[in-house]
Amino acid sequence: MEYMRGLFHRAPADFLLASEEVLTRGVGLGLSPPTVRVNIFDPPAVLVGYNQDVYEEVNVEEAMKLGFSVNRRPSGGGAILMYEDSPGWEIWLPQSLVEGLDIGQIYVELAKIPLIALRYLGIENARLRGKNDIEVGGRKISGTGLYMDSGGIMFCGTVLLDFNTRLMLQLLRLPIEKMSDKDVETFEKRIVTAREILGSKPSVRDVLEAFRRAVGDVLKVEVADGDLNEWELGELQRTVEKYRSSNWIYGYKATDGRTFTKICKYKTAAGLLRIHVKVFENILEQILLTGDFFAYPSTAIHELEANLKWIAVDDVPQKVIEFADRMTIHGLSIYELANLIENCIKD
Structure with a gap:
């Protein structure tokens, strides 16, 4: 592999999530080139993981009132806020490139990319913590996730350029929502942002360039600007309808009383x-x-x-x-x- 396509999309949640599914499948089937993308959810969005119940995780009424859309990712994990201060990134590769590695090893190998990208932004000493968090000095700056389909793999995550803890507590139903002010302050100390580390907030263009350079370094490829191809556009037109449907977004319910x-x-x-x-x-x-x-x-x-x-x-x-x-x-x-x-x- 000598070449990877670079994309940037500022778009609604239904388009961005549908494209995650389509590109994962396309790369696995050989119908899409390996790709790196940085994205901005516009309008901002609250996303739940594939196995979560929206109403258990999100204050839906408050989210709608504040102009946030609500949707469900094709990948697992927890509920997150996606907006200008937390751009997303994805890397799509054929699974053959990580053949023989277990999930933990895949995380370790692919996490080299965001770790190097953070260094290009001027953030040193970032490391992978636990299963899928990236931390700086013991404080989380990024979460990551994996999604696989049809022989393709998507490694994805966010970068906290800035962070509004109160907004998160307003929109997500977390165990900390009933914490005291002192407890919220304790929680804030578990999070760190690029602005706090650097003294200023990097631009989305800076993030895009950092990830393209990091992909090139780790995978030994050249990243060049590209566009979605005809097959991808056709698949997107069909797949996006799923991510607009109430059944997809709200359909999962926990009924066994163990939550x-x-x-x-x-x-x-x-x-x-x-x-x-x-x-x-x-x-x-x-x-x-x-x-x-x-x-x-x-x-x-x-x-x-x-x-x-x-x-x-x-x-x-x-x-x-x-x-x-x-x-x-x-x-x-x-x-x-x-x-x-x-x-x-x-x-």
Whole structure:
């Protein structure tokens, strides 16, 4: 592979999401060239993952009132806001390029691209954390995801150029929505933006150029401007209707009663510990640990949270215990922490 097509699209959610599906399929079938794209959702959008229930994840009425569209991604993962300050990026490749690698290894290999792109933006020391987050100094700056279809693979994510925590809390139904101001401030410390690191916000053009250069470096290819081809345009015309349909956007419902949001408070020898959890179909979707305890190193709690996301509830205690050699909470053993988290999830 010597060439990759470069695209930039500023478009509504239905077009951008339909094109994610079409290009993944097209690259796998050999009908689309390998491609890198940067996009802006216009109008802004709230997106849920493929397996989520919109009404459990999104304050739909508030989103509509503020001019956000609501839609569902073809890929999994959690609910996100997509707007000018959080441009999206996608890289489409044939699966043959990652043949023999498991999902974790694919993330590690392909994450080299956004890590280098961030360096081109002037952001040093970014690294992959947990399953799919990219962090700088223990704080998240990007999330990533994978989607596969018909022999094609899409590696995608966002870049937080700037971030409005209050807006996110207004639009998403997260376990932190009932947090105190102090807890919200704690949450904000888990996020970092390009503006905070650099002192100014890079332009979308800067992001586009950084990703094209990074793709060229990692994949040893030349990236050249291109357009959607005739096959892609025809497929898009048909596929976009799915992403405009209420059945696609709102059709998934959780009915087994295992989805809940919960905040558990424990007074321990280490201090007050708050455990915020969201469980979906026996999977720990989100967890935040807050309180006045001391953890060493200070970023270890963030690392633990990232590693606990999207695993089976029954596997959580053992996953916590695996951190025994990687973190210390003064006054609370790792086994006690594992037990408290298990109690919070299962009680």
